[in-house]
Amino acid sequence: MKNCITQVPSNRTERKQKNKGKTREIKQGRKVFICLAWLVIWQLAAFAVGSELLLPGPLQTLKALGQLVREAGFYIDAAWTVSRCLIAMFLSFAVGIAAAWTAYKHRTAREFLKLPVSFFKSVPVMAVIIYVILLVSSDFVAVIVCFIMCFPIVYTNVLGGLDAVSGEYLEVAAVYGLTEAQKLRLIYIPSIRPNLNAALRLVCGLSWKAVIAAEVLSIPDFSLGYEMMNAKYYLETERLFAYIAAIVALSVLFEKLVMRAASYAEKKAAVRLKAHGEEKEQALAPEIQLSGISKNYENKSVLTDMTIKFESGTVTAVSGPSGRGKTTLAMIIAGLVEADAGKVEMRGAADVKLSFLFQEDRLLPWLTVYDNMALSRINDAGHELDAQIRRTAEALELTEVLFSLPAELSGGMRHRVALGRTFLSNANLMILDEPFRGLDEELKERIVQRLWKETTKGKTVILISHNSGDCEKLSEKVVLI
Structure with missing residues (x-):
């Protein structure tokens, strides 16, 4: 009887693991099937168009991509594009969080920032790029444009998270005499963490679109956008498609790496209270x-x-x-x-x-x-x-x-x-x-x-x-x- 009792949970666990494995395999198989289906549709469309200049097929694009990744210049261009994204994202979060905190604490600041934030959320990215090109060197256009497009996302998400911080938690903090730094570490940051993660995910995708678009128009010396534009000028359609595929792949990889780094940092920064100082005697009762x-x-x-x-x-x-x-x-x-x-x-x-x-x-x-x-x-x-x-x-x-x-x-x-x-x-x-x-x-x-x-x-x-x-x-x- 004992053997039966101990064996049942084990069998259940094994069945659950097998079911999870089957579910994972089904999902992966479905993704592969969908990808293959779209590749077939792409190839059929290329046959229908009948011109590699207008629409190269997946095999021609793959061949051009293979040539592209063997070029040292591709990695230099990619490094510059990634660095522009990272710099703009850092500025967006640094300024966005500081502005949101100021707006949370001061209603005047909130009203003052309301108009520019609404404006930059609504203005087309191309309009921003064209105007910024008139103001600064082409090397800085992509960073400034990306910052302008990403800042409202960070600001809005963080301010929304701060506004949602429970007043009950702040009353607990007041009762036990938490300092502003302690409230920030123990209440505010954990409360807005979901908002920060949502903003980070949105900014990861938007930053690539904004930076590439700005590089295409501003033509900095080293950039994927500039090289993609060159492929268009010289009617190298296979190379153009190869750059598009590379940019999409890098964008997905960039987002995954950034989100994993954020998750790792979140675990490392997990709140843990430690004993410190010396025991204090209880004061006289009032x-x-x-x-x-x-x-x-x-x-x-x-x-x-x-x-x-x-x-x-x-x-x-x-x-x-x-x-x-x-x-x-x-x-x-x-x-x-x-x-x-x-x-x-x-x-x-x-x-x-x-x-x-x-x-x-x-x-x-x-x-x-x-x-x-x-x-x-x-x-x-x-x-x-x-x-x-x-x-x-x-x-x-x-x-x-x-x-x-x-x-x-x-x-x-x-x-x-x-x-x-x-x-x-x-x-x-x-x-x-x-x-x-x-x-x-x-x-x-x-x-x-x-x-x-x-x-x-x-x-x-x-x-x-x-x-x-x-x-x-x-x-x-x-x-x-």
């Missing part, structure tokens, strides 16, 4: 005084003249029906939402360091469970951080998924990761918004027994919960709103 806090949303009153005092170093529960403004109150205390009236005073602590468990998990999807939990200690991590993360993960029963991504976890697991991130913080003010949401009673009891006293000791804790039992059991004071 006393929080709310006076006359009011907040309206779209003319609807959420909080009205709310006055509450949260004692230093104690756990205070805030409870009440849904829609009474408990989460809004927590966001105001955290400084993430501004009150319409009233004030929040932090007393008795020179430095208030916050840890906040949001109702949503707000895990960064490109970070593992381990790194998401370490995020709350990014600025004060010490040598004991790794051990603390592993102990916390064990207490939350997450050890087996410690290096998994959030997408691979259940909803309950993701919430426990967010809970672990909050508990790990070396904060003196902790706000927990529905901390045990979605957890069964037995698991909740185990987590409370393992972590609650240790993680709340010496901190001012604000516990927001609908569960009156949790409020009574875990807090020293309950505030009803």
Whole structure:
């Protein structure tokens, strides 16, 4: 029986591999068939035209291509064309990303760039080439034209990605005091990476078209476009077709190499948090005084003249029906939402360091469970951080998924990761918004027994919960709103 049980998965795996292999062979066979079909159509068209000067067949073109690749000048021309593409692409991405970041941060810059970007997206490439030829030497025309055509693609894609960056992630960054450089590395760049890849793929194809077209008209000394134009002038149609075939092949190869290089760089630049610095002592817990806090949303009153005092170093529960403004109150205390009236005073602590468990998990999807939990200690991590993360993960029963991504976890697991991130913080003010949401009673009891006293000791804790039992059991004071 044991042999049967162990053999079945093996057979299934083998069948899956065989099916994948067959599918791959079918796809490759289909591609070969399509290519052969078009070659036959091309040859029949050449027979129908009956003139190699007007339409050479595939065999004549292949022969001319064979002669072409044996010429040293071909490789020099190809190298110059490729270099023009690379230079223009680099400039497009450097300027496009910088411009998109500026437009993202400053509305005036966005409005200022809107007109030229729209213009260059719409203007025909030939019009750009003709005008640029009047301004600069032929050696620089292709680079400038390619930059002008590619810049709007990079700018638009990157700005769209930046606009789509989740405000929830930025609030997490604000809570844990991430610097601008850390937000760039941990939030902005991973968020816009799909947009960068899409822009890169589009620019790879467009750059070749723009550069070749510019070379044909501007006639620089070394270029594939110039040589292709020469073949046309001298009525060497087979050579012209050979250059076209070579340019298409180089364009495809160029795109594949660039995308592979980008993929390799992306893997090398994968975000990984590391312990650094020395362990910092937890600061004195603050006393929080709310006076006359009011907040309206779209003319609807959420909080009205709310006055509450949260004692230093104690756990205070805030409870009440849904829609009474408990989460809004927590966001105001955290400084993430501004009150319409009233004030929040932090007393008795020179430095208030916050840890906040949001109702949503707000895990960064490109970070593992381990790194998401370490995020709350990014600025004060010490040598004991790794051990603390592993102990916390064990207490939350997450050890087996410690290096998994959030997408691979259940909803309950993701919430426990967010809970672990909050508990790990070396904060003196902790706000927990529905901390045990979605957890069964037995698991909740185990987590409370393992972590609650240790993680709340010496901190001012604000516990927001609908569960009156949790409020009574875990807090020293309950505030009803």
